[in-house]
Amino acid sequence: MTTAKTKETGRLARLLHSVRFHLSLWYVVILAVVVVVFGSVIYSVEATSLSGEIDAELKLVAEKIPQALSTQANTFKLNDQLTQLVNQVLGQKSVIPEPIRSQIQGIPLISNLFEGKFVLALVDGQGHLTQSFGAFDKASLEALRQDFINNPGGSRYEVFTVPSSPGSNPSADNLAQDYRVYIYPVSQGAGLEGTVVVGLPWEGAATLRVLLITLLLTGTITLVLAAAGGYWLASRAMRPVSDITRTARNISETDLSRRLNNPRQDEIGELAGTFDRMLGRLEAAFDRQRQFTADASHELRTPLTIINLEVNRSLARPRTSDEYVKALEVIQFENEYMTRLVEDLLLLARADAGQSNLQPEKLDLSDLALEVAERLESLAERQKIDLVTGELPELVVEGDRRYLTQMVANLVENAIKYTAGTGDTVRVETGCEGKEWAWLRVSDNGPGIKAEDLPHLFDRFYQADRARTTALAGKRSNHKGSTNPPEEATRGSGLGLSIVKWVVEAHRGNISVRSQPGEGATFEVRLPLNK
Incomplete structure (x- = not known):
């Protein structure tokens, strides 16, 4: 009994706090004000019309009485x-x-x-x-x-x-007389x-009484019908909102594919369309998160597996000093790889959360590019790549030196990595476009990039060997069955270009890539000049 009463009280509370009840109430209140004003005007006009003539007669007689x-x-x-x-x-x-x-x-x-x-x-x-x-x-x-x-x-x-x-x-026909x-x-x-x-x-008094009763009855009936009709219309108008509510309640993290697909062209249809688009964005975000988690797990599992194999192999039987040194080199390399991977993940996570604190300063983009080229020259020599610089005019931009340096380094390292084995040159140059933009180009004569891979280059964990399989597949095959660590330039996590894109966009710039299979690739970054 108590449970039933509680449910009834809950339903009544929800009704009183519902939008449809508030809409109906305001509709009835406004209509009641209109009915009262309209009825008052009718009553006043009728009373004035009925009493005008007799009032004039009474006033005329009354004003003559003092003379008599x-x-x-x-x-x-x-x-x-x-x-x-x-x-x-x-x-x-x-x-x-x-x-x-x-x-x-x-x-x-x-x-x-x-x-x-x-x-x-x-x-x-x-x-x-x-x-x-x-x-x-x-x-x-x-x-x-x-x-x-x-x-x-x-x-x-x-x-x-x-x-x-x-x-x-008094007679039955005439009980009383109004004066x-x-x-x-x-x-x-x-x-x-x-x-x-x-x-x-x-006789106007009786007429006014009948009119008053008629107005009261008519107004009451009108308000009752208006309340019922208003609540019905409000319920009908809010029905799509109830559908949205039910759909939202049934949606879970694992089922974001449901949509309202409301065909209405009014505000409710616009709300439903906005809700569907929001669900689409959420579904895409969850898909990216799941893919990101899976890729991160995969990238971390590989070095951990290698470290585990090297440790087990070293412990299986006594080894020579050189064998232990080689095992430790492999473990050190995989540890450094995981360290870079975790740092890149933290960088992107802070960027997604808006917690990356840029420290802008005025700097020369050409000096920064030259500094990176000089630092990576030894890496290019090991890969038998000529790292050359083109024109480097003075280009003052405003940005965070650390992040811009990492952006240029990622682009150059990426070019060296995929050019090795098929090409021999990586070129770095800068320039300006009018007085608005500075540009940085990193180009190579490597295997190029397939057209279907271009839209995905800046996706997180997009594996570079899927884009340039020709050179890298043969180079990696040389390391099978060897305990030696692979060359540094051939190992990547698939986060480098994602970081590049974020750094460029954080500095209000844009990045583009031009490539044809067999003709190399050119990455161009455009940043606003400091005025």
Whole structure:
């Protein structure tokens, strides 16, 4: 029982916090404001229309009454003549000849006067009722007097409901009669002499009540239907978002191939398309991560296997000093290889995380290229490669000396490694393109690169021997069955060009490669000149 109640409470909480509920609520609130304003305008216009004519008549009569007041001191009454006339009219209402009765039917004020359907009351300045005529009974007159006492002020209109026949049992057909009353205070000097009250029957009150009830019922029904329709529309509009949510919940690290494929052309379709593209990027990133992990494991497993074999071979039986030295040289070489590999991996990992701290300074790109060429000249000689330099004009760029040196060294070492055995020359030169760019070219006359391999050269762990198999395969075959370490220039991790590309892009430059199989390769780096 408690579990079911908790689930119900949870569903209610989710509903109250859902976007569809908030959209429906705001829709209903805004519509309610519109309905209230619209209903108020209709009610006000109708009330003004219904009361305009009778209000004018009441005001005209009320403003004439002070001229007919008695002149006796401390008396707030009609003069005797007018009092007698009113009483006479009321007393003769039942004997009015038919021709006269027919004529006065078209004049509401006179017709109501002869039929007794009017109100005339006078209240003095102390709040005492001094005189009254017409349809109000004692209870209505007392209520009217209390209204004066409780709401003193200027002239105003009010509505009172009294039995249609005062003093008698109301009929079933006409239980009550609404009167429109005009309250008109009469001033004397700085004080209030009294108040005149005139009123006439008003059917507009009943009409307004019917209108008010109609507006309330219509508005309520409209809001209920709007709430239901709004929630349905909101639910329909948010359904693709629910699909996105369900898909996101079902996606795991091992299943990033799922897509929404929403064909809609609206904002929801744009959101779904963005989500699909994000999934594509995530899938590609995870694929790269898995490939990176696999390649790194493979690259580390090879030297570890070699070290393990050399150790086991040395321990299998006593060896000569020269054999132990050779085993230690192999172990040292593989250890240095793993050290370089780990350093390269750390460099790229810091670059991916945005934690590589560049220390820019103004430097000459040509001097840096010459320095690298001189340092690698001995390596080129061992591989029987001529490392030559072309024109090296002064080119001032802004960059990190350590990273730019590593970039140039990687390019030159890469050229030496793949040129050995098929070519004999590696050329390094620099120049400028206008006043915007400096360029560095490293070219060789080696075996070249296949067209299908060019797009992958800068991918991490892309094995160079897949790109230039011709020369390197034969050279490596010479080391099979030997315990001697391979030449340094023929051993790579597949990270060198990836580091080159990162360094170039970190310095706001770009790199390109041109090559044809059998015609060598040219790598060109462009960096912005320092102005």
